[in-house]
Amino acid sequence: MDSGLENVVAAETVLSDVDGQNGRLVIRGWPIEMLSASMAFEDAAHLVWQGFFDDLPDVRELGARLGAARREVFGLVSELPDGLDVVSFLRAGWALLPDDESLDTAIRLAAAGPVFTAAAIRRAAGDAPIAPDADLSQSADFLRMLTGVVPGQAEARALDAYLVTVCDHGLNASTFAARVVASTRAGLTSAAIAGISALKGPLHGGAPGPVLDMLDAIGEPENAERWIDSALAKGERLMGFGHRVYRVRDPRADALKAAVARLPGTTGRVAFAEHIESAVLGRLARKYPQRRLETNVEFYTALLLEAIGLPREAFTAVFACGRVLGWTAHAREQIEEGRLVRPRSVYKGPVPEMA
Numbered sequence: 001m002d003s004g005l006e007n008v009v010a011a012e013t014v015l016s017d018v019d020g021q022n023g024r025l026v027i028r029g030w031p032i033e034m035l036s037a038s039m040a041f042e043d044a045a046h047l048v049w050q051g052f053f054d055d056l057p058d059v060r061e062l063g064a065r066l067g068a069a070r071r072e073v074f075g076l077v078s079e080l081p082d083g084l085d086v087v088s089f090l091r092a093g094w095a096l097l098p099d100d101e102s103l104d105t106a107i108r109l110a111a112a113g114p115v116f117t118a119a120a121i122r123r124a125a126g127d128a129p130i131a132p133d134a135d136l137s138q139s140a141d142f143l144r145m146l147t148g149v150v151p152g153q154a155e156a157r158a159l160d161a162y163l164v165t166v167c168d169h170g171l172n173a174s175t176f177a178a179r180v181v182a183s184t185r186a187g188l189t190s191a192a193i194a195g196i197s198a199l200k201g202p203l204h205g206g207a208p209g210p211v212l213d214m215l216d217a218i219g220e221p222e223n224a225e226r227w228i229d230s231a232l233a234k235g236e237r238l239m240g241f242g243h244r245v246y247r248v249r250d251p252r253a254d255a256l257k258a259a260v261a262r263l264p265g266t267t268g269r270v271a272f273a274e275h276i277e278s279a280v281l282g283r284l285a286r287k288y289p290q291r292r293l294e295t296n297v298e299f300y301t302a303l304l305l306e307a308i309g310l311p312r313e314a315f316t317a318v319f320a321c322g323r324v325l326g327w328t329a330h331a332r333e334q335i336e337e338g339r340l341v342r343p344r345s346v347y348k349g350p351v352p353e354m355a
Contacts, residue, residue: 006244010341011171011179015048015329018170020245025252027168036165036255040157041138041322042066044164045110048325052332053103062107067134069111070141073097076112077119077129086317087200089120091193099187101335106328109192113321114142121146121314139163142321147309154263155308161259162304165252166297166319168326170245174198175323175330182331183341191331196320208319209312210239211302215276224279232287238280240299252297260304273303 017026025032028047035044042063049056057065076096080089093116097108119129122145130145140156169175178195182188198204218227231238243250260266277295284293305315334341 005343010176010343011330011334011337013171013330013333014051015326015333016168016170018245020243021248023248023251025169032165032251033255033258036161036252036259039164040160041163044167044322045325048168048329049103049106049332052329052336053106055103063137064134065107066111066138067132067136067141069108070115070132070138071134073108073112073115074119074129074131077116080116080119082123084120086117086120086124086314087196087320089123090116090317090320091196091200094189094193094196097189099189101185101188101332105188106332109188109324109328110321111138113317113324114138114145117314117317117321118142118145120317121311124313143308151308158259158263158304158308162256162301162318163322165255165259166301166322168323168329173201173204175326178327179330179334180341182334183337183339185335188328188331192324192327195323195327199316199320199323208240208298208302208305208315211299212306212312214239215273215302218276221272221275224276225283228280228283232283238284240277240302241280241284241295242293243296248292249294250296253295253300256297256300256304260300260307263304263307266303266307269303269307273299 015028017024019025027035028050030047035047039047042059045066046056046059046062056062073093076093079096080092084092090113093112094109097112098105115132122129130148132145133141133150136144136150137156137160139159140151142159143151143155171179174195177198178191181194182191218224228238257270261270277299281294284291301315301319302312305318306312310318
């Protein structure tokens with residue numbers, strides 16, 4: 001038995017390779033650093049979906065269909081109740097979509113992510129949701145639906161970099177959940193809902209917001225060492241550090257750090273974060289000399305999403321807006337495998353006496 005299935009190979013995939021020993025992530029043959037710096041959301045969607053849908057159009061047409069789907073699903077926003085947190089709002093919105101294994105459904109799921117997420121944020125602030133603009137890119141329209149203003153190229157490009165960076169990452173908990181559901185032939189919508197339900201758990205998708213809480217609590221560079229020592233003495237987890245798979249630095253951290261640094265007005269915030277990062281890594285190395293606890297994707301995710309104006313309570317939903325590409329691609333890959341996922345368990349309960 002392998003609790004947590006850490007050493008169990010449960011799938012073969014063409015989608016991504018996570019090399020935790022060497023700190024490398026490859027998505028369909030591309031190193032993540034190159035993808036993050038060069039691709040828009042529409043490019044990433046085409047990359048991960050290719051080979052899984054016979055009717056997949058070129059990137060330009062795919063972008064047009066995503067725009068049209070954003071307008072289509074906006075009509076569902078009014079059917080969703082008030083009082084839901086952002087993740088629950090997105091999950092409930094997805095549940096209203098058709099549930100089959102088609103490209104149309106994959107497109108609707110991807111397009112609906114920004115629509116429902118932006119609407120949830122605005123509703124929570126007492127503002128009316130803003131209808132999509134199908135002529136904008138997915139990332140630009142996401143930020144416009146959030147603020148009412150068409151963003152600058154730098155801001156839209158930064159969001160692209162994030163969504164592309166997190167679009168897939170091996171057989172993580174949410175992707176495995178999506179594949180299990182897809183193996184039952186329940187449909188892509190059901191698979192995506194399984195994925196976001198797993199992502200909602202704080203051990204998987206909840207860390208970026210608390211990174212900002214940590215930075216706010218430290219406040220000034222000169223407070224860093226004292227605050228970190230106090231947190232470690234209390235046994236508190238330092239958010240943005242350590243990873244279940246990576247034994248070295250998470251390659252996504254540097255990809256997103258570069259994306260943040262390209263945004264105007266972020267120099268001071270990045271310099272402060274670098275100081276905290278260095279102080280944390282030094283303290284962790286001394287406290288846990290036998291373990292490699294390095295910076296993970298959440299640390300610079302927090303800075304990037306903060307810089308483009310997304311509230312921290314929405315960070316997990318924004319992650320889902322990128323990862324839905326991987327969930328739907330993995331679901332299609334599992335469907336093509338044609339095998340129901342059905343692991344065995346070891347019974348440890350009482351055994352009835354036999355007469």
